[in-house]
Amino acid sequence: MARAGLGAGARGRGRAARGRDERRSGQGRREAGPGRRHEFPGAPAPPSRSSRHRGRLARERRNEPAVRPGGLVDRRRAPHRGVHAFFQCIPSRTVVYPTIYTAWRSLYDRSGDNFIWFDNYKTIFTTDILVTAVKNNALWVAVVPAFVTAIGLIFGVLTEKISWSVAFKTAVFMPMAISLFAAGVIWRIMDQKEPERGTVNAMIGVVSDWVNPPGPLPSAFSASPTLTGSDSQGFTLRRPVAPGGTALMPLTGIPPEDVPAGAEQAVQPEPQSGGITGVVWRDFKPGGGTIGKVEPQELGLPGVTVELLDSGGAQVRSTTTDPDGTFAFEKLAPGAYRAKIGAQTFQAPFEGIAWLGPSLITPAAMIAYIWVWAGFAMVVIAAGLAAIPRDTLEAARTDGATEWQVFRRVTVPLLAPVLSVVFITMLINVLKVFDIILSVAPGSVQDDANVIALAMWRTSFGGVNDFGLGSAIAVFLFLLVIPILLLNVRRFRREV
Amino acid sequence: MAVAAEELRERPVVVEETVARRIGRAATRLPLHLMLLFIGLLWLLPTFALFMTSLMTPEDYNSFGWWKLLSKPSLATWDNYSSLWHDSDIPHALWVTLLITIGGTILPILIASLAGYAFAWLDFPGRDWLFILVIALLVVPLQMALIPVFKIYNTLGLFDTILGLVLYHTAFALPFAIFLLRNFFLGIPKDVFESARIDGASEARIFLRLVLPLGLPAIASLAIFQFLWVWNDLLVALTFGRETQPITVAIFSNVRQFGNNIELIAPASFISLAIPLAVFLAFQRYFTQGLLAGSVK
Numbered sequence: 001m002a003r004a005g006l007g008a009g010a011r012g013r014g015r016a017a018r019g020r021d022e023r024r025s026g027q028g029r030r031e032a033g034p035g036r037r038h039e040f041p042g043a044p045a046p047p048s049r050s051s052r053h054r055g056r057l058a059r060e061r062r063n064e065p066a067v068r069p070g071g072l073v074d075r076r077r078a079p080h081r082g083v084h085a086f087f088q089c090i091p092s093r094t095v096v097y098p099t100i101y102t103a104w105r106s107l108y109d110r111s112g113d114n115f116i117w118f119d120n121y122k123t124i125f126t127t128d129i130l131v132t133a134v135k136n137n138a139l140w141v142a143v144v145p146a147f148v149t150a151i152g153l154i155f156g157v158l159t160e161k162i163s164w165s166v167a168f169k170t171a172v173f174m175p176m177a178i179s180l181f182a183a184g185v186i187w188r189i190m191d192q193k194e195p196e197r198g199t200v201n202a203m204i205g206v207v208s209d210w211v212n213p214p215g216p217l218p219s220a221f222s223a224s225p226t227l228t229g230s231d232s233q234g235f236t237l238r239r240p241v242a243p244g245g246t247a248l249m250p251l252t253g254i255p256p257e258d259v260p261a262g263a264e265q266a267v268q269p270e271p272q273s274g275g276i277t278g279v280v281w282r283d284f285k286p287g288g289g290t291i292g293k294v295e296p297q298e299l300g301l302p303g304v305t306v307e308l309l310d311s312g313g314a315q316v317r318s319t320t321t322d323p324d325g326t327f328a329f330e331k332l333a334p335g336a337y338r339a340k341i342g343a344q345t346f347q348a349p350f351e352g353i354a355w356l357g358p359s360l361i362t363p364a365a366m367i368a369y370i371w372v373w374a375g376f377a378m379v380v381i382a383a384g385l386a387a388i389p390r391d392t393l394e395a396a397r398t399d400g401a402t403e404w405q406v407f408r409r410v411t412v413p414l415l416a417p418v419l420s421v422v423f424i425t426m427l428i429n430v431l432k433v434f435d436i437i438l439s440v441a442p443g444s445v446q447d448d449a450n451v452i453a454l455a456m457w458r459t460s461f462g463g464v465n466d467f468g469l470g471s472a473i474a475v476f477l478f479l480l481v482i483p484i485l486l487l488n489v490r491r492f493r494r495e496v
Numbered sequence: 497m498a499v500a501a502e503e504l505r506e507r508p509v510v511v512e513e514t515v516a517r518r519i520g521r522a523a524t525r526l527p528l529h530l531m532l533l534f535i536g537l538l539w540l541l542p543t544f545a546l547f548m549t550s551l552m553t554p555e556d557y558n559s560f561g562w563w564k565l566l567s568k569p570s571l572a573t574w575d576n577y578s579s580l581w582h583d584s585d586i587p588h589a590l591w592v593t594l595l596i597t598i599g600g601t602i603l604p605i606l607i608a609s610l611a612g613y614a615f616a617w618l619d620f621p622g623r624d625w626l627f628i629l630v631i632a633l634l635v636v637p638l639q640m641a642l643i644p645v646f647k648i649y650n651t652l653g654l655f656d657t658i659l660g661l662v663l664y665h666t667a668f669a670l671p672f673a674i675f676l677l678r679n680f681f682l683g684i685p686k687d688v689f690e691s692a693r694i695d696g697a698s699e700a701r702i703f704l705r706l707v708l709p710l711g712l713p714a715i716a717s718l719a720i721f722q723f724l725w726v727w728n729d730l731l732v733a734l735t736f737g738r739e740t741q742p743i744t745v746a747i748f749s750n751v752r753q754f755g756n757n758i759e760l761i762a763p764a765s766f767i768s769l770a771i772p773l774a775v776f777l778a779f780q781r782y783f784t785q786g787l788l789a790g791s792v793k
Contacts, residue, residue, distance in 0.1 A: 096633070098641035098648075105643060158532055161525070171536040174543070177776040178769040179728030181744045185751065185765040186546045189758075197561045199545050371542065432637055435730040435744075439751055453731075456639050460646075461735055467643050474639040485635045 099478075106471035120472035130473070133450040136362055140433055140451065145426035147370055149419055152377020156385050157407065159378070169382065173375030180372060184439025187368035191355035191440070198352060205350035214349035216260045216303045223252035223283035224292040227341075234343040240311070240336035246271055247278030247339040250292055251301065254282050259299055266300040267324045275330040278339055280304045280321050300325020304345050309338045318342075356441070358448040365440045365449060369433065377422045384418030385411070427484050431477065452477050543769070550576055550762035557758050576763045586764050589746035593727060593768075595658050596742055600665035600726035601719055604673050607666070609715060612677030613707050617689065627678070633671040641668075642735050649736060656738045664736060665726050673718055680714035681707060720779050727772045743768045 109116050124130045155172060159165035175183060192198030195205035222228065222235050227249055229235035241247050246269045259282060266281035283289070285297040306327050308317040316337065321327045329337075355364040388411065396406045412419075434453040441449040450458075452473060460470030548562035551572040556564075565572050580586050614620070615627050645664060646655070654660035684707070692702050708715070730744040737745055747764050750757050 096629070098644035099636050101644035102640050155535070158528065162529060162532060168532055168536045172539045174773065175539070177724055177773045178543070179730065179744060179772070181728070181730045181748065182546075182765045182769045183542075185747065185761060186542045189549050189762070190542055190545055196559075197557070199541070199561060199563075202561055202563070371539070374539075432639070438730070438748065443752060453637075453639055457642075457731065457735070460643055471643055474637070474642070477637055478635075478640050481637055482635060 102471045102474050105467060106475050108468045110466040110468050112467065116468070120469045121476065123469055124473060124476060129447050129450055130455055132447065133452050133455040136449065137431065137433075137451045139362060140366065140430045141427060144366055144369060144373075144430045145423050147366075148373045148377045148426050149381075149423045151370065151374045152379075152381045152422060153412075153415070153419065155374065155378040156381035157411070159382060160385060165382075169375070169379060172378055175372045176375050178372065179435070180369070181435040181439045183368050183372050184365070184436040187364065187371070188356065188440050188442075191364050193352040193354050193356065195350055195352045198355075200355065201350070201352040204353065208350040212347055213344070215343075215345040215347040217251065217254060217258065217301065217345050218348040219253050219255065219258060220251040220301075220346060221253045223250035226292060227251075229340075231346040231348075232343055234307075234340050234345070236309070236338055236340040240338055241276050241278075242336055243274050243276055243332045243334060244271055245276060247276060247306075248292060248294070249278060249280045249306070249339065249341060250283030251280060251341075252282065252284050254284075254301075260301060260303050262323050263299040263302055263325075264323045265296070266294045266298045267326055268294045269326050269328075272328060272330065275328055275332055276308065276337060276339065277326065277328045278306065279325045280306065280327070280341060281325040305342045307340045307342050308332075309340055311336050311338075313338075356445065358445045361441050361445045361449040365433075365437055368440055369430075369436055372436075373426060373429070377426070380422055381415065381418055384415050388414050424484060424487060428481060431480055431484075452480075546762060546766055546769075548572075549758070550766045552576075552759075552762075554757075554759045557762075576759045580760060580763050580767075584760060584764075585741070586743065586746055586760075586767070589741050589743045590767070592658065592740055593742035593744075596661045596665070596733075597723055597726045599658065599662035600669070601722045603662060604666045604669035604722060605715060605719055608670055608673030608677050608718075609708065609711065610703070611670075611674045612681050612711075613703055615674065615678040616681035630671050630674050634675065638668055638731060642731075646735065655736060656740050658740055660736050661733060661740065661742075664732050665722075665729070669722055669725070673722070676718060677711060677714055680711055684710050716779070720776065723775060724772050727768075 105112070106120055107115060107117060109119070124134070155168075159168055162168065178186075190199045191201075193201060195201040221231065226238050227235045228238050235249070235251075237247055237249065248269075263282075266279055269277035269279050271277060279294060280301045281294060282299045282301055283291060283293075285295060289295045289298065300321065300323060302321050302323045302325065304321045304325075306319055306321060307315050308329050310316050316332075317329050319327050319329065354360060392414070393406055393410060396410045401409065432453050433451055434457065437446070437449050437451055437454050446454075456470055456473040456477065458464065459466050459473060545562055548565050549557060551565065551574070552562060553571075553573060553575070556571060615623060615630075641664075649655040649660050654663065688706060688710070689702060692706055697705070728744065729742075730748065733742045733745045734748065741749070743764065747761060747768065750761050750764070
């Protein structure tokens with residue numbers, strides 16, 4: 001796409017503005033970018049000179065009406081006039097009138113019979129759901145355009161350095177062809193909470209379990225008061241043990257399917273002179289059994305890490321249990337020791353982040369949205385980068401600038417117009433974000449994920465059918481978009 | 497002689513240095529390549545995940561992730577697609593979407609190319625004011641017109657019809673399309689028209705034989721993104737369609753019970769995105785060629 005766009009620029013230049021520099025032609029292309037709707041960067045590349053040309057043409061038209069058919073047709077009988085006026089009716093009838101109507105309707109109540117001044121606007125800022133929508137939209141505005149622009153810039157700069165940039169760009173740009181609604185469905189599947197099913201949590205889980213490996217007994221706890229502690233601290237025997245003594249460490253709360261593979265019948269440890277022996281076992285058998293006593297049908301717990309602490313609490317030794325749950329510390333100096341089952345035994349595996357829950361639903365939707373729009377930013381910014389004169393960068397490098405300095409002091413300032421186009425375009429898009437929320441957010445959290453455009457639709461058509469309030473929300477949205485568009489128009493004028 | 501000997505002595509050394517440097521540079525670039533490869537795959541992953549999910553039975557979907565299909569391909573099945581094709585309203589929705597999209601692409605482009613030509617090269621009273629109006633309409637968000645057009649459509653009987661949806665998309669596409677085509681047409685050299693007129697070509701002939709072919713790059717790109725826009729639209733269709741459901745709305749009405757009918761949502765979503773994706777990729781090539789080939793010959 002980028003190439004296509006540049007091709008247009010280059011062609012326009014070659015034909016008409018041969019002497020103009022690369023940058024100028026790049027901008028001509030970019031000006032086509034900020035449209036009203038979701039834009040595609042490959043879009044329309046009016047020949048670069050058109051903007052420059054417009055002024056000249058306007059002048060020419062004033063002086064010399066020769067633009068009309070070679071002076072052959074009388075001005076008042078221009079053949080396309082009637083046809084043209086007819087076609088103009090369509091946008092004016094279906095866009096101009098409704099705009100005025102909506103503004104007017106927003107001053108009436110739900111029935112449309114009573115004029116209530118600005119009460120609907122007051123409602124926007126006093127109803128909880130609508131206030132949430134405004135707050136969420138503010139968050140979108142604060143986060144997403146900046147993120148998309150930054151990602152686009154990073155990708156754009158990095159792809160310049162690789163030979164397979166076309167493949168990379170296609171991969172990143174591809175989501176642009178997908179509807180935001182389908183993108184939402186995709187991310188709803190990706191964001192499922194269980195790491196066994198949700199792709200995002202599965203990937204986080206791999207990293208998380210690597211950093212904090214899950215222990216063999218995540219749900220176990222102490223079976224008797226002789227063993228105290230908690231899952232996060234580990235369990236320690238209350239009574240100190242001297243060499244020659246035994247340490248019985250009963251655990252419970254272990255469902256049969258969580259019993260480590262290869263567990264055998266637990267064995268009462270034999271005392272050993274000069275050492276401490278012990279057993280870690282599942283102190284439970286069908287029918288109950290006696291607490292703290294190794295009985296038939298009770299299984300030893302293999303693979304459990306047992307630590308031996310001295311009287312000061314410092315770790316002296318550490319070992320792991322055998323299939324029958326027994327362990328032994330041999331040849332110990334005389335003294336009082338404490339046996340402890342370390343916390344890592346009880347480390348729970350990663351359980352998944354509730355992306356689709358009420359608190360994270362907005363970030364989840366934002367991630368999906370950024371996934372879609374990053375390609376747009378990348379392609380536009382890459383086209384802008386390609387238009388930066390090479391000699392400027394080379395000059396900076398020759399003067400001894402590092403790559404980072406070149407990027408920070410030369411590339412970014414030269415790219416500023418392109419970056420602002422991307423940023424402003426995203427700002428407008430984000431204000432109107434709608435479909436992705438409907439598909440990412442499950443029905444129960446849609447109030448938490450609400451945004452202005454969604455609130456407008458739900459108020460007007462989603463069952464409430466309050467056209468007065470709905471109109472007010474639409475006007476509010478319109479008012480938010482206007483200043484940004486004016487900013488855009490001003491920038492556009494300056495560049496012309 | 498001495499120089500030649502030195503050259504002989506030094507040349508291999510130089511070659512080795514370059515090779516070493518080249519390898520060294522490749523090695524320093526390697527992390528960059530790996531990182532970009534990772535990012536690229538990361539970006540493809542969600543779409544791939546949807547495709548794999550669409551091949552799973554609902555029972556499988558509820559018990560494990562799609563990646564298990566990679567190690568056990570026998571779990572994959574096309575059943576979802578065949579039951580989608582035979583027992584659901586999705587094929588009809590696809591047909592409706594296609595009609596709306598074709599209408600909503602051709603109509604605005606037809607009108608906008610006429611209007612763009614008129615704004616660029618014909619002189620008529622009030623032209624500049626009309627053009628300013630068109631520019632002003634660029635700023636109006638879609639939401640502003642939903643309620644009044646809803647009422648108008650109810651009166652005119654256009655509610656819940658394909659024509660109604662096509663007209664709404666046309667109306668909102670026109671300002672931008674006119675703006676764009678007018679600017680593009682302005683870039684066509686004036687001499688082209690003048691020589692055609694001297695040769696005796698009529699306005700209609702100039703439009704058909706000169707303006708349209710010369711404007712093809714702009715028209716083609718406009719067509720592509722209008723196609724994508726209309727195909728991917730949810731808001732307009734959701735508001736003005738009940739029985740006339742394009743595919744996004746048909747999927748939307750199933751999304752409410754997300755866990756329960758994933759076997760329908762996943763394949764339908766995949767079909768709904770595969771078509772615009774294919775169109776986009778196919779036309780991208782044509783589009784690039786059209787732009788690069790140049791039209792003035």
